């Protein structure tokens with residue numbers, strides 16, 4: 001059950017993709033998702049040099065022999081290693097699945113990756129962007145709607161409308177997401193025509209996610225009302241957890257703050273510090289509306305299996 005073009009393309013058991021999360025999608029979480037039958041995606045931008053990136057790829061391989069992918073982040077960011085360096089390493093290590101994400105299509109990487117038999121997914125938030133990515137040669141597109149945690153873009157189209165629009169507009173398999181927290185959302189995505197489903201927010205609150213327990217507990221207690229859009233004023237809209245830092249960022253944006261003025265608050269270092277220390281207002285953390293569906297901190301593998309079991313039970317109930 002739930003065999004799709006995406007399970008076939010990536011040789012995985014279930015069409016569930018573990019969304020890459022900055023600072024969090026390291027070996028343990030990636031391997032746990034893949035080992036449970038999904039596709040874990042490691043966030044390359046976490047790593048400050050080629051060696052630590054290479055070590056982490058090897059660590060995934062020690063934890064699981066299942067397929068996994070690497071995210072190449074094309075959003076503007078201060079990054080000590082260039083994406084070409086990350087690609088050097090991942091090719092060298094024989095990784096053959098790459099997800100790109102950003103404001104543009106991954107034109108500059110397609111030739112090199114395809115020449116090396118890498119299958120490519122591009123993640124975006126609108127029909128036009130998906131079409132452009134397909135035109136430059138990606139094998140699959142991921143689209144996430146307005147509910148999603150992290151970059152939401154400026155279009156504000158909900159998943160319920162965006163996914164079928166993209167499915168109807170491209171001729172490659174579509175992975176849908178934004179707001180999926182359980183088997184109900186998973187099945188809804190497949191009903192909308194997606195061949196795979198991406199989850200991010202749900203995976204933040206798992207045992208293998210390297211987030212301080214204080215934060216995980218605070219997130220579990222949050223509801224769907226506890227997110228807000230930030231960074232729209234600088235053209236980088238993100239859905240984030242509505243903590244004191246997100247409110248501070250909003251206030252600064254309302255006052256017309258420049259990128260330089262916002263930088264200390266939105267920068268990765270503040271977030272990283274908070275993730276490690278557990279001071280829940282010390283940084284900004286991406287978070288989707290699916291946070292309202294999460295009731296407990298569980299192992300990532302249980303989350304994946306739980307989604308599949310719930311989806312099977314629902315299919316039985318509605319298709320008899």
Ligand SMILES: Cc1cc2nc3c(=O)[nH]c(=O)nc-3n(C[C@H](O)[C@H](O)[C@H](O)COP(=O)(O)O)c2cc1C
Pocket residue numbers: 018019020021022024043071073100101123144147148149150151177178179180198199200201202204285286287288289290
């Ligand atoms: C804490 C967090 C960090 C994220 N970091 C990234 C990232 O670095 N790059 C990226 O492409 N997507 C990032 N995302 C987006 C996820 O990969 C995924 O697309 C999204 O979470 C799916 O929507 P959902 O949160 O509603 O499940 C992040 C999401 C969260 C919650």
